[in-house]
Amino acid sequence: MHLLWALLLWLSLSNGLGANCPGRCSCDSLQSVQCYRLLEVPSGIPSTTRRLYISHSRIQHLQLSNLTQLLALEDFILLASGTESIENDTFKTLTTLKTLELWKNKLRRVPSALPANLEVLKLNDNSICALHGSDFEGLKNLKVLELKNNLISSLSPSMLSSLVSLQSLLVDGNNIESVTGPLSLPNLKYMSMENNKLHLISGNVFTSLQNLQFLSFSGNFLTKIPINLPKSLLSLKMERNQLKVVRFRDMRHLENLSHLYLSENLLSSIDGAQLLTNLTTLEASQNRLQMLPPRLPSRLQKLDCSSNFIQRVTAPEFQDLRDLKHLFLDNNVVSLFEAGALQRCSQLSNLALEQNLLLSIPLRLPKTLARLDLKGNAIQDMAERELRDLKQLQVLNLRNNKISALDLKALEGLPRLRHLYLDGNPWNCTCSLLRAREVLKAKGTDVKGDSVQPGRATGESWMSSKKILKQCEHHLEQNERGKETKKKPTPEDSSSIRPSMDDDDDDYEID
Numbered sequence: 001m002h003l004l005w006a007l008l009l010w011l012s013l014s015n016g017l018g019a020n021c022p023g024r025c026s027c028d029s030l031q032s033v034q035c036y037r038l039l040e041v042p043s044g045i046p047s048t049t050r051r052l053y054i055s056h057s058r059i060q061h062l063q064l065s066n067l068t069q070l071l072a073l074e075d076f077i078l079l080a081s082g083t084e085s086i087e088n089d090t091f092k093t094l095t096t097l098k099t100l101e102l103w104k105n106k107l108r109r110v111p112s113a114l115p116a117n118l119e120v121l122k123l124n125d126n127s128i129c130a131l132h133g134s135d136f137e138g139l140k141n142l143k144v145l146e147l148k149n150n151l152i153s154s155l156s157p158s159m160l161s162s163l164v165s166l167q168s169l170l171v172d173g174n175n176i177e178s179v180t181g182p183l184s185l186p187n188l189k190y191m192s193m194e195n196n197k198l199h200l201i202s203g204n205v206f207t208s209l210q211n212l213q214f215l216s217f218s219g220n221f222l223t224k225i226p227i228n229l230p231k232s233l234l235s236l237k238m239e240r241n242q243l244k245v246v247r248f249r250d251m252r253h254l255e256n257l258s259h260l261y262l263s264e265n266l267l268s269s270i271d272g273a274q275l276l277t278n279l280t281t282l283e284a285s286q287n288r289l290q291m292l293p294p295r296l297p298s299r300l301q302k303l304d305c306s307s308n309f310i311q312r313v314t315a316p317e318f319q320d321l322r323d324l325k326h327l328f329l330d331n332n333v334v335s336l337f338e339a340g341a342l343q344r345c346s347q348l349s350n351l352a353l354e355q356n357l358l359l360s361i362p363l364r365l366p367k368t369l370a371r372l373d374l375k376g377n378a379i380q381d382m383a384e385r386e387l388r389d390l391k392q393l394q395v396l397n398l399r400n401n402k403i404s405a406l407d408l409k410a411l412e413g414l415p416r417l418r419h420l421y422l423d424g425n426p427w428n429c430t431c432s433l434l435r436a437r438e439v440l441k442a443k444g445t446d447v448k449g450d451s452v453q454p455g456r457a458t459g460e461s462w463m464s465s466k467k468i469l470k471q472c473e474h475h476l477e478q479n480e481r482g483k484e485t486k487k488k489p490t491p492e493d494s495s496s497i498r499p500s501m502d503d504d505d506d507d508y509e510i511d
Contacts, residue, residue, distance in 0.1 A: 020046050031072070038081075041066035048072055055079035062086040073097055080104040086111045102126070110135035117141055124148040124170075131159040141165055149173035155193075156180050171196070172219075181205030188212055194237075195219035201226040217241065218261070225251065235259040239283075248272030262287070263304070273297060284308075285328070292317040304328040306352065313362075314338045321345050330354040330373065339363035353377070354397065361386040371395040375421070378402055384409035393417055399448075400424035406436040415443070422449035 021027035022042035025035040031050040035042065038057040045052065047069050059081045067073065073094050083105040091097060092113040099120040102111070107126040114121070116138050128150040136142065142163050152174040160166070161184055168190040176196040181204040188209050198220035205226070206212065212230045216237035223242050227250050234256055243265040251257070252275040260276065263285040270284055270293040279297040282304070289308035296303065298320045310332040318324070324345045334356040340363065342348055348366040354375035361379060365372070367389050379401040387393070387410045394416050403425040411417075420440065427433065427449070440447050 020044065045070060051075040051077075053077045053079075054081060057081040059083050060085075062090055064088075064090045067091070068093060070094065071096065075099040075101075077101040077103075078105065082106060084108070089113045091115055114139060120144040122146040123150070126150050128152060131155070133158045133161060136160065136162045139163060144168045146170040147174070151175055153177065157183055160185060178202070179205050182207035182209075184208045186211065190214045192216040193220070198222055203227050206230050229254060231255065233257050235261075237261040238265070240264040242266055244268070246270060246272075248275045251276060269293075271295070280323075296321060299323055301347075302326040305332070307331040309333055312336045312338075313341050315341045315344070318342055319344050322347065324348055326350045328352045329356070332356055334358060337362040342366050349392075365390060367391060369393055373397040374401065375399040376401070381405065381407070382410050383407050384413060386410070388413045391415060395419045397421040398425070402426060404428040405430075405432055408432075408435060408439060411436060411439050411443075417443060417445050420445050420447045420449075422447060425449070 021033070022035070022044045024038055025033055025042060025045070027033050027046065031046070031048050032053070033045055033049050033051070034053045036056055038054060038059060040059055041054065041062065049070055050072055052070065052073060052075070054077070056079070059078070060083065062078070062083055062085070064087045067076070067090060071094070074096050076097060076099070079101070080103065083102065084107065086107070089112065091100065091111060092115060094115050095117060097115045097118060100114070100118060101120070101122040103122060104125040107123065107128060109128055110123065110131065114136070118139055119141055121142060121144065124146050125148065128147065129152065131152060139162055143165055145163065145166060145168070148170050149172070152171060153176060155171065155176055157180065163185060165187055166185050167187055169185070169188060170192045172192055172194040174196050176193060176198060178198065178200045179193070180202045183205055186208055189211055191209070191212060191214070194216050195218070198217060199222065201217070201222070203226070206228055209230050211232055213232055213234040215229070215233060215235070217226070218237045218239040218241070220241050222238070223244065225238060225243070225246060229236070229251065231253055233254055236257060236259070239261050240263070243262065244267065246262065246267065249272065254276060256278060257276050258278055259281040260279060261283045262270070263283050265287050267284060267287040267289060269289065269291070273279065273282060273293055274295040274297050276297055278299060280299055281302040282296070282300060284293070285304050285306040285308070287308055289305060289310055292305060292310055292313065294317060296317070300321055301323050303324060303326070306328045307330070310329060311334060313329065313334055313336070315338055318341060322344060325347050327342070327345070327348060327350070330352040331354070334353065335358065337358060342351070343364055343366060345366050346368065348368055349370040351365065351369055351371070352373045354373045354377070356377050358374065358377040358379060361374060361382060363386055369390050370392050372390070372393060372395070375397045376399065379398065381403055382398060384407050391414070393414050396414070396417060396419070399421045401424070403422070405428055
């Protein structure tokens with residue numbers, strides 16, 4: 001730390017400003033001053049300073065006299081300095097001030113008489129209990145207001161009526177129980193009220209918010225999605241609430257909505273989402289869904305229904321989803337996956353099916369898949385028939401299944417495979433795995449796979465096992481000699497080096 005301060009001091013002197021720069025501060029030629037571990041705002045800060053950054057200090061009270069000489073100041077950041085109070089009119093004379101950030105302090109109220117040219121005000125992580133209309137009076141240029149992690153209990157139109165230019169409002173992590181309207185913020189684009197105590201949102205809150213694009217009520221106690229949402233909305237976040245039903249007919253006017261987040265609620269079904277014709281992302285993980293949502297919007301690109309109670313995956317749910325790229329169905333109880341259920345999803349690249357009840361790799365998956373995750377199922381083998389069309393597959397995760405051998409044809413038919421996860425399976429560590437090792441090495445595939453054969457020591461990777469190499473060396477030599485003397489090997493010669501998977505094709509029938 002001492003070396004750091006010495007370096008900062010040297011930089012200040014090298015810029016020709018060392019003589020005018022206070023102790024524990026660094027000054028640069030761009031009129032920026034940074035100070036750390038102060039007990040008060042230092043005197044002697046250059047009057048030409050445009051940006052003043054003070055952090056991790058012990059400045060209990062901020063006084064008017066601390067800043068009166070800084071008439072060129074545009075940005076003032078006071079971070080984690082234990083500040084409890086600010087003298088009235090401290091910022092009033094700073095007519096050039098555009099950004100004021102007072103994060104992680106102990107303020108109990110919004111500073112008074114803020115300058116009219118202020119554009120950004122961030123008061124996150126303080127102890128502010130209430131807002132008043134006078135707090136923001138005259139701030140017609142304010143564009144960003146952040147009050148996250150305070151103690152605010154209510155939000156009403158009168159508190160914010162002066163903020164006609166406001167574009168972003170963040171009041172996450174407070175104690176707000178209700179919101180009344182209308183909020184007269186005609187230019188507001190981003191509004192977040194996450195992690196409050198909201199039970200009710202008045203129907204007229206959004207009447208004047210006709211430019212709102214991003215809205216988040218995640219982490220509250222809402223039992224329904226607010227009505228009369230603005231038509232301009234692009235993204236709506238309602239995770240971690242108490243939603244039991246979504247009335248899409250009350251949302252059908254949201255023709256621009258592209259992202260809808262409904263995870264961690266109490267939804268037992270989702271029906272009617274097709275009314276949101278431009279929806280591209282739907283997240284509904286950690287609910288109580290027992291079946292996939294029917295009739296989804298045709299432009300959907302991401303669907304997350306992980307951590308539910310879904311048992312079946314069939315073609316009808318996906319017949320119109322030609323733009324779907326990411327499908328997450330992990331941590332369900334899927335035991336039936338209809339062959340070809342996803343074939344209409346001609347752009348699907350990521351499929352997550354880990355932690356389900358599948359006995360085999362689903363048949364006729366889309367040829368566009370780049371990642372397939374099947375970890376934690378009950379899959380007993382990986383056959384060439386199941387994987388032969390996946391020429392674009394780069395990542396295959398088969399951890400913690402019941403696979404004991406590999407099909408060489410399946411491996412050779414995956415030309416772009418880069419990562420193969422096979423650990424946690426009950427491998428039969430024979431020479432067939434050695435041949436698989438050679439195939440995978442030639443392809444440059446990164447393999448994670450341990451030997452877990454009953455009765456033998458566990459944890460040894462069959463990709464590098466010297467014991468397996470030694471045991472199978474004579475089999476390989478015999479095979480090479482056989483190739484030299486015979487045009488066609490006999491079944492007896494080849495059986496020792498080829499995996500015994502070919503006969504398992506009969507176990508998989510296309511529905």
